Amino acid sequence: MEFETISVIGLGYIGLPTAAAFAARRKKVIGVDVNQHAVDTINRGEIHIVEPELDMLVHAAVTQGHLKATTTPQAADAFLIAVPTPFSDGFKPDLSYIEAASRTVAPVLKKGDLVVLESTSPVGATEQMAAWMAEMRPDLSFPQQRGEASDIRVAHCPERVLPGHVIRELVENDRIIGGMTPRCSDAARTLYQTFVTGECVITDARTAEMCKLTENASRDVGIAFANELSLICDRIDINVWELIKLANRHPRVNILQPGPGVGGHCIAVDPWFIVDSAPDEARLIRTARVVNDSKPHWVIERVERAAKRFKEPVIACLGLAFKANIDDLRESPAVEIVAALADKRSAGIVVVEPNISELPEKLRGKVELRDLANAISVADIVVLLVEHREFKGLDSNRLQSKVLIDTRGVFA
Numbered sequence: 001m002e003f004e005t006i007s008v009i010g011l012g013y014i015g016l017p018t019a020a021a022f023a024a025r026r027k028k029v030i031g032v033d034v035n036q037h038a039v040d041t042i043n044r045g046e047i048h049i050v051e052p053e054l055d056m057l058v059h060a061a062v063t064q065g066h067l068k069a070t071t072t073p074q075a076a077d078a079f080l081i082a083v084p085t086p087f088s089d090g091f092k093p094d095l096s097y098i099e100a101a102s103r104t105v106a107p108v109l110k111k112g113d114l115v116v117l118e119s120t121s122p123v124g125a126t127e128q129m130a131a132w133m134a135e136m137r138p139d140l141s142f143p144q145q146r147g148e149a150s151d152i153r154v155a156h157c158p159e160r161v162l163p164g165h166v167i168r169e170l171v172e173n174d175r176i177i178g179g180m181t182p183r184c185s186d187a188a189r190t191l192y193q194t195f196v197t198g199e200c201v202i203t204d205a206r207t208a209e210m211c212k213l214t215e216n217a218s219r220d221v222g223i224a225f226a227n228e229l230s231l232i233c234d235r236i237d238i239n240v241w242e243l244i245k246l247a248n249r250h251p252r253v254n255i256l257q258p259g260p261g262v263g264g265h266c267i268a269v270d271p272w273f274i275v276d277s278a279p280d281e282a283r284l285i286r287t288a289r290v291v292n293d294s295k296p297h298w299v300i301e302r303v304e305r306a307a308k309r310f311k312e313p314v315i316a317c318l319g320l321a322f323k324a325n326i327d328d329l330r331e332s333p334a335v336e337i338v339a340a341l342a343d344k345r346s347a348g349i350v351v352v353e354p355n356i357s358e359l360p361e362k363l364r365g366k367v368e369l370r371d372l373a374n375a376i377s378v379a380d381i382v383v384l385l386v387e388h389r390e391f392k393g394l395d396s397n398r399l400q401s402k403v404l405i406d407t408r409g410v411f412a
């Protein structure tokens, strides 16, 4: 079972590092993306996203001829689908990107190929993906859930890497390999062992899908507990950061950190896929989502309350990314908070985000992007939204005359 040519569909935060990891092992990698700008950037040996060390890997892969990007799928021995799985209205999983990707891959499939779904998906999505491909290619056999040998092998191997640490975690993390049949699992394990040094653990596709959702739902519930504690402590005048530090001294207690809300496109989304599958049973998981989603409104309300003390306050918002030391603004509670504040006032909001050079469209013309020193010097109210390293180094004496709303406990 040899995989010489590997195609990665979707060259985003997961697909591009994965493509580069295979290329670093001298596989021939064809990266496919619908975004022409991303394709052109990669083919120049550059990257369109921020992730430490990824630029060097992609540059080496492209200049040595192991990685090439294109907008149209080509024949390969293995296909990895790493496209977004957002939710649509009513928190229903939206599989349209997976459907589009599998339908564009189907025409170039040949007997013996492996197709792996990497995108985080609701239970049943891998079977659905196989069904879409089977519909397009009646000349090939696809695995049944418990079926025997098939022409095409299909598996779900969810990505589990942490943005900001992707290159290391991609290689070192254990990998869950969920084949639609044991043969599919064997093939997928062989593929991932090309570069994964962690253990490749085999299960079936549905359990692999649920495993990934469970990991993120578990983190969401943990963060909701911390966020709820922060509201309780605010009400009864206790420093929540000190409280958590003390409680975590217990050998079996490990409370996470409160924040302005849960961002990113994974933890704030994936638990809904569990709720959608079992709405009556998933009570705690749903409540955690509601608690975390309500946190930005609580922050907005606190800022508005502080602003009432000034005639024309200048509010400096520190950070827009969904978490520290990355440039990713997707589903960021910080962006939501800044946008809501900007909607309420015509001027007076300055924003510091060291990881971007221009504001997202939603904020353009409404707030000003400044450097840290400048924003602090003009501010009456400082709202710390992301614990970027640049903010952690801030001399707290410079904040003394300001109202500080520290949603991350950096100055606690």
Ligand code: SAJ
Pocket (backbone or CB within 6 Å): 120, 159, 160, 161, 162, 163, 215, 216, 219, 223, 256, 257, 258, 259, 260, 261, 262, 263, 264, 265, 266, 267, 322, 323, 324
């Ligand atoms: N957050 C808190 N308090 C905490 C930890 C996080 O408020 O104590 C917030 C962050 O600020 C951020 C959000 O939660 O807004 C999510 O950040 P994160 O670091 O918990 O997770 P992600 O979204 O960057 O990556 C997660 C990871 N999943 C788990 O840790 C279980 C990663 O391993 C997954 O691969 C990724 O989701 C994914 O793609 O699903």
